[in-house]
Amino acid sequence: MGNVLVVGAGGVSSVAVHKMAMNPDIFGPIHLASRTKSKCDAIAASVKARFGAEVTTHALDAMDVAATVALIRQTGAEIVVNLALPYQDLVLMDACLEAGVNYLDTANYEPEDEAKFEYSWQWAYQEKFREAGLTAILGSGFDPGVTSVFATWLRKHKLKTIRQIDVLDANGGDNGQAFATNFNPEINLREVLAEARHWEGGEWKTSPAMTHKVEFDFPGVGPKNMYLMYHEELESLSTHFPEIERARFWMTFGDAYITHAKVLENVGMTRIDPVMHDGKEIIPIQFLKTLLPDPSDLGELTKGKACIGDIATGEAADGSGEKTFYIYNICDHEECYAEVGSQAVAYTTGVPAMIGAAMVLKGIWREPGVWNMEQLDPDAFMDMLNTQGLPWQVEELDGPVAF
Amino acid sequence: MGNVLVVGAGGVSSVAVHKMAMNPDIFGPIHLASRTKSKCDAIAASVKARFGAEVTTHALDAMDVAATVALIRQTGAEIVVNLALPYQDLVLMDACLEAGVNYLDTANYEPEDEAKFEYSWQWAYQEKFREAGLTAILGSGFDPGVTSVFATWLRKHKLKTIRQIDVLDANGGDNGQAFATNFNPEINLREVLAEARHWEGGEWKTSPAMTHKVEFDFPGVGPKNMYLMYHEELESLSTHFPEIERARFWMTFGDAYITHAKVLENVGMTRIDPVMHDGKEIIPIQFLKTLLPDPSDLGELTKGKACIGDIATGEAADGSGEKTFYIYNICDHEECYAEVGSQAVAYTTGVPAMIGAAMVLKGIWREPGVWNMEQLDPDAFMDMLNTQGLPWQVEELDGPVAF
Numbered sequence: 001m002g003n004v005l006v007v008g009a010g011g012v013s014s015v016a017v018h019k020m021a022m023n024p025d026i027f028g029p030i031h032l033a034s035r036t037k038s039k040c041d042a043i044a045a046s047v048k049a050r051f052g053a054e055v056t057t058h059a060l061d062a063m064d065v066a067a068t069v070a071l072i073r074q075t076g077a078e079i080v081v082n083l084a085l086p087y088q089d090l091v092l093m094d095a096c097l098e099a100g101v102n103y104l105d106t107a108n109y110e111p112e113d114e115a116k117f118e119y120s121w122q123w124a125y126q127e128k129f130r131e132a133g134l135t136a137i138l139g140s141g142f143d144p145g146v147t148s149v150f151a152t153w154l155r156k157h158k159l160k161t162i163r164q165i166d167v168l169d170a171n172g173g174d175n176g177q178a179f180a181t182n183f184n185p186e187i188n189l190r191e192v193l194a195e196a197r198h199w200e201g202g203e204w205k206t207s208p209a210m211t212h213k214v215e216f217d218f219p220g221v222g223p224k225n226m227y228l229m230y231h232e233e234l235e236s237l238s239t240h241f242p243e244i245e246r247a248r249f250w251m252t253f254g255d256a257y258i259t260h261a262k263v264l265e266n267v268g269m270t271r272i273d274p275v276m277h278d279g280k281e282i283i284p285i286q287f288l289k290t291l292l293p294d295p296s297d298l299g300e301l302t303k304g305k306a307c308i309g310d311i312a313t314g315e316a317a318d319g320s321g322e323k324t325f326y327i328y329n330i331c332d333h334e335e336c337y338a339e340v341g342s343q344a345v346a347y348t349t350g351v352p353a354m355i356g357a358a359m360v361l362k363g364i365w366r367e368p369g370v371w372n373m374e375q376l377d378p379d380a381f382m383d384m385l386n387t388q389g390l391p392w393q394v395e396e397l398d399g400p401v402a403f
Numbered sequence: 404m405g406n407v408l409v410v411g412a413g414g415v416s417s418v419a420v421h422k423m424a425m426n427p428d429i430f431g432p433i434h435l436a437s438r439t440k441s442k443c444d445a446i447a448a449s450v451k452a453r454f455g456a457e458v459t460t461h462a463l464d465a466m467d468v469a470a471t472v473a474l475i476r477q478t479g480a481e482i483v484v485n486l487a488l489p490y491q492d493l494v495l496m497d498a499c500l501e502a503g504v505n506y507l508d509t510a511n512y513e514p515e516d517e518a519k520f521e522y523s524w525q526w527a528y529q530e531k532f533r534e535a536g537l538t539a540i541l542g543s544g545f546d547p548g549v550t551s552v553f554a555t556w557l558r559k560h561k562l563k564t565i566r567q568i569d570v571l572d573a574n575g576g577d578n579g580q581a582f583a584t585n586f587n588p589e590i591n592l593r594e595v596l597a598e599a600r601h602w603e604g605g606e607w608k609t610s611p612a613m614t615h616k617v618e619f620d621f622p623g624v625g626p627k628n629m630y631l632m633y634h635e636e637l638e639s640l641s642t643h644f645p646e647i648e649r650a651r652f653w654m655t656f657g658d659a660y661i662t663h664a665k666v667l668e669n670v671g672m673t674r675i676d677p678v679m680h681d682g683k684e685i686i687p688i689q690f691l692k693t694l695l696p697d698p699s700d701l702g703e704l705t706k707g708k709a710c711i712g713d714i715a716t717g718e719a720a721d722g723s724g725e726k727t728f729y730i731y732n733i734c735d736h737e738e739c740y741a742e743v744g745s746q747a748v749a750y751t752t753g754v755p756a757m758i759g760a761a762m763v764l765k766g767i768w769r770e771p772g773v774w775n776m777e778q779l780d781p782d783a784f785m786d787m788l789n790t791q792g793l794p795w796q797v798e799e800l801d802g803p804v805a806f
Contacts, residue, residue: 178669263666266581268694290680291671
């Protein structure tokens with residue numbers, strides 16, 4: 001059992017904090033900090049109402065390293081769980097090093113003024129964390145996160161090597177809005193409109209955003225159009241499992257979503273550079289975020305299921321030749337909302353964040369250094385997925401994917 | 404010949420000022436004022452380069468009545484030609500009354516915070532202008548403007564009465580942009596997204612925006628989808644020609660334009676109320692205007708033709724029963740650009756503004772009061788359309804429109 005400091009008070013944070021409060025044998029006093037303390041207070045009030053548990057809240061500008069170090073020391077936290085914006089990853093890693101505590105996040109660092117998704121900035125902290133005897137866990141959400149743990153579990157128990165892997169993310173949920181993203185619209189649209197990129201034959205292959213579409217029949221969700229796009233686990237999987245010949249990421253989008261995203265791009269509303277307007281610099285995508293519904297307000301309205309998983313092909317562990325496995329979780333928006341007051345997209349990210357922090361606090365993942373999820377032993381994490389609301393299934397397919 | 408003060412320095416103003424300079428027998432010294440003097444200077448430089456004529460430029464905040472009065476007196480203008488935003492109509496009418504000069508505009512007054520199109524505010528100035536012995540001409544663009552003069556000309560020469568009238572506005576131009584409006588995007592989107600309204604059987608009938616679509620084969624342009632929408636001449640035509648049973652306005656839009664407009668409305672980017680963003684009030688549609696291409700920059704890129712006109716049905720002047728006439732102008736984007744450096748949408752508005760001002764300066768339209776275009780004798784105006792770049796044609800149709 002250990003103290004924890006969660007930074008950030010959006011939908012994912014709310015789920016993670018609720019789930020921590022549901023596991024008092026693992027998580028000691030829970031501290032929650034964000035620039036807007038009232039958002040922390042709302043989460044704390046919900047936790048109190050649902051489970052009678054206390055969450056201590058704080059106002060914190062996470063860009064202020066000295067203030068963060070002081071708060072870490074004040075709370076006695078053993079780990080900082082970073083559920084703020086990815087722009088803040090590096091400053092929070094700095095604060096953890098200075099305060100001498102462990103670190104966990106769910107999304108890789110991005111510079112605010114560039115839609116560039118890569119681990120180089122965070123991997124550069126490897127020696128610092130190792131020398132300090134501290135552990136930093138990168139990308140402990142669902143994708144990235146569970147999708148990497150799934151791959152590692154398959155590689156440990158079912159396949160000797162992985163020749164090719166496809167990560168498939170389907171959200172069959174309907175929130176009834178003309179247009180609303182399922183998580184932070186700024187982060188969502190930056191991802192979706194970025195050039196598609198996948199790993200194949202030892203190099204990155206690129207294609208224009210949203211141009212490669214395949215229909216796939218998802219368990220629990222049904223047939224959906226999914227689009228090839230870049231996602232950060234492709235970099236860590238292809239780095240840590242060098243035998244991988246091809247790694248791709250697919251996400252489902254409805255036609256209306258695609259139309260909205262393209263129009264917003266056409267008119268410049270997804271630009272991440274500042275525009276002078278009426279004497280003030282405005283970053284268009286941030287103003288768009290102000291206009292769009294807050295995804296965490298849509299939990300109550302969202303119906304349907306999400307299904308995220310991996311299809312991996314490789315040499316079977318039992319020496320029976322090449323085999324293909326599909327490993328996935330199906331998550332129901334309304335059930336998530338009933339349990340913790342958030343829909344499945346926040347739930348599927350927040351629960352693995354809690355489990356990753358539990359792995360560190362329990363001492364199971366405590367090797368000093370900076371780690372992606374596929375570098376760590378998957379078994380205890382996989383067990384907790386089953387008991388903490390994200391049960392998974394694995395099935396053998398007839399052969400490799402045909403798309 | 405008389406001095407003129409043009410207020411506003413957008414695309415329409417540029418056309419009107421160029422055409423005034425091409426008619427030195429009518430227009431004395433030309434003065435041009437706008438909040439941003441550099442925009443006036445650019446127009447003056449173009450006029451100088453093309454025709455060797457002088458335009459005197461001034462910085463003016465048109466919302467400041469005292470400053471406007473002072474400038475009118477300084478310039479010795481006999482008429483103020485208001486080509487600024489429609490929000491400024493009333494303050495400029497006030498300034499004209501105080502300075503004792505005539506007034507002309509191309510679009511009816513709108514309050515900035517309400518998309519409400521009606522003449523009531525400006526018609527309320529009728530007595531003031533009459534008592535002052537001054538003339539105010541409202542809506543001397545193409546639509547409104549020429550479309551009303553067309554109706555009056557038909558009613559004077561071809562039809563005793565007008566039973567039904569359709570105004571048809573087709574822009575067959577292509578500017579090569581993913582999305583760009585042909586005139587001020589703020590004004591354009593306010594119009595397009597407003598509830599459709601037409602006059603029928605003595606009352607206004609309404610329907611949701613962009614829901615009533617008809618394909619029409621436009622002379623010079625070809626078949627285009629046109630949409631029923633409200634436009635301000637419907638109010639003045641049905642008021643001044645009380646025999647009209649049905650008056651409708653149609654404008655063409657491509658599918659991509661409709662999609663962009665609907666998406667922008669869905670996400671709130673066409674809102675005209677202020678939104679708090681990062682500690683400052685932002686009006687979304689004004690920020691959208693900042694992001695979109697400036698229509699006056701697209702002149703060089705625009706190809707194709709525009710066709711605007713009226714189809715009117717009524718009792719024939721010669722007693723031969725009911726007849727239907729189609730009267731229209733065809734305008735070529737590239738020819739306009741070659742002549743005055745603007746595309747056809749600005750040209751078709753700016754030329755009638757110049758002609759309306761010429762009617763006042765020549766003493767042809769000098770009855771004291773506030774007048775819509777269909778209240779004035781059309782013949783001299785129609786002659787000038789033919790000689791000033793907007794030649795018109797009239798043809799008899801087999802019967803009333805079938806749509």
